Amino acid sequence: MREFGYQRAHDVPGALAVLGADPEARALGGGTNLVDLMKAGVERPALLVDLRDLPLDRIEATDDGGLRIGATVSNSDLAAHPEVRRRYPALTQAVLAGASGQLRNMATVGGNLLQRTRCGYFTDLSKPCNKRTPGSGCPAVEGEHRNHAILGASAHCVAVHPSDMGVALAAFDAVVSYETADGPGEVPLAEFYLPVGDTPHQETALPPGALITAVTLPPAPVAAHSRYRKVRERASYAFAIGSAAAALDVRDGVVHDVRLAFGAVASRPWRAREAERVLTGGPATAEAFATAADAELAAAQALPDNGYKVTLMRNLVVALLTELTEEAGR
Ligand SMILES: Cc1cc2nc3c(=O)[nH]c(=O)nc-3n(C[C@H](O)[C@H](O)[C@H](O)COP(=O)(O)OP(=O)(O)OC[C@H]3O[C@@H](n4cnc5c(N)ncnc54)[C@H](O)[C@@H]3O)c2cc1C
Ligand code: SF4
Incomplete structure (x- = not known):
């Protein structure tokens, strides 16, 4: 070192x-x-x-009814905050599904968004990796890729983003605020992670040298009825092989509003906008949920060993939305 x-x-x-x-x-x-x-x-x-002494460790209500989360708020404090638990329960569940208690006490909101992929080739200096050494190749495409991307990847990199927290933030239209020597800026989370293309080493839209200062959640009444589900190879202390955050507002059996985002399927938290489009205004039934999942996953390009993620995500969407529908009917 x-x-x-x-x-x-x-x-x-x-x-x-x-x-x-x-x-x-x-x-x-x-x-x-x-x-x-x-x-x-x-x-x-x-x-x-x-950064731990910076005054960025507060969670505050915004004037329009959202929440502004400071970049150095610990994952534990974020998950435990009463307003997060009440207004965005899927965010609390997503954070608590990640890592361990000790790690969540240390890990910050800014660091969680900027954590790097867990692709084994990326951390193995004896192997090529386009993300670590641009132009050196991607051994995962023909090698070990069981846990890699099925959506939005390229032949240059098929790694997934590992964050659980980011999936819930993506579902709720979070905006990332940052500060540079030239002044402040902000970027919606939907545009924060750059497309992979042939530049997998360029991961975010954050200007060079910028500090993330906060993440803002706009008000979203539907988010109060939300859940996060994570599938992993063991019951705790493991990264997702597929996950989803969902929020659902059902009125008289019809989907009035819905939010859906996927984790561990792409180089970024994946907002499932096509599925949301298919669901909105339609019946809240298991068949409709499956049709919506299929519409989103039609863009999937599985590799030989990760096609199981397509089925996994379809089942996850149906289970999650069914649970939320049953909850709304109680
Ligand atoms: C054993 C283990 C299991 C884990 N399991 C999970 C899991 O299941 N789910 C999950 O989501 N995560 C998991 N994690 C990852 C963990 O959540 C991240 O390591 C953590 O969130 C990173 O936060 P940090 O503050 O420690 O970041 P750091 O390690 O301090 O920083 C990460 C990166 O962000 C940059 N950075 C940090 N803060 C800022 C800022 N404000 N502005 C600009 N740049 C900044 C740093 O320079 C660095 O590049 C696991 C980690 C470990 C070690
Ligand atoms: S998938 Fe991405 S991170 Fe993994 S080896 Fe290929 S280029 Fe590197």
Whole structure:
């Protein structure tokens, strides 16, 4: 592991100044992903700028009835917040489905969104990987890809984004706020992760040197009736092989409003807009849920060993929306 310096930043301009002065400096949230990647030699920063003292650790109501979540709020505090639990329960469930209690105490909202893929080739320096070393190739396409993408991938990279939290944020139209030396900016989560194309190493729309400062959830009454379901290879402490966040408003048996997003199927949390379109205004039945899932998954391009994810996601959508419908009828 390369020797590195460590500094604590106390305000955002100070953090930006230190990060801007050294292209080899990196922001440190909880360190639960970055430090692992440093140990593996994938990341080799000269300086870590610790963000934990920044005044970005609050969750506040916005004037329009949404929530603004500071970038250094821990995953544990996010999951436990009463307004998150009441207004966006799928977000609490998604966060609690991730990692372990100790990790969630350390991990931050900003770091969770920027965590890197768990593709085994990415962290194995003896193997080529387009994401780690652009132009070197993607051994996963013909190699180990059971847990890799079925939607939105390219021949240059088939890795999935590992975040659970991001799936619920995608379903609820979250907006990412950031700060740069040139001033603030924001980008909807739907545009935050860049298409894979032939540049899988360019992952987000965040300007170079920018700090994520907050994630804002707009008001969404439907989100109060939401759930997150995660399928994994063991019952806890494992990344998803498929997951979904759903919110449903059913009136007289008809879908009035619906939100649906998938995890572990693409390089980003995947908003299932085609399924939402098919569902809206139609009957809230298992047949209609399956038809909507099929419409979304028609774009799937499975590899030889991950076709099971198409069936898995279809079943997940039907189960989740059926549960929400039954809940609404009680
Ligand atoms: C054993 C294990 C199991 C896990 N299981 C799951 C799981 O099931 N589901 C899941 O979703 N996650 C899981 N995780 C991942 C975990 O959620 C992430 O490691 C964590 O969310 C990252 O947050 P962090 O604050 O520690 O990020 P860090 O490791 O500190 O940083 C990650 C990246 O974000 C950058 N960064 C951090 N904050 C900011 C900011 N404000 N602005 C700009 N850049 C920033 C850093 O420079 C770095 O590049 C697991 C991790 C481990 C180790
Ligand atoms: S899937 Fe992406 S991260 Fe994995 S080896 Fe291929 S290029 Fe690298």
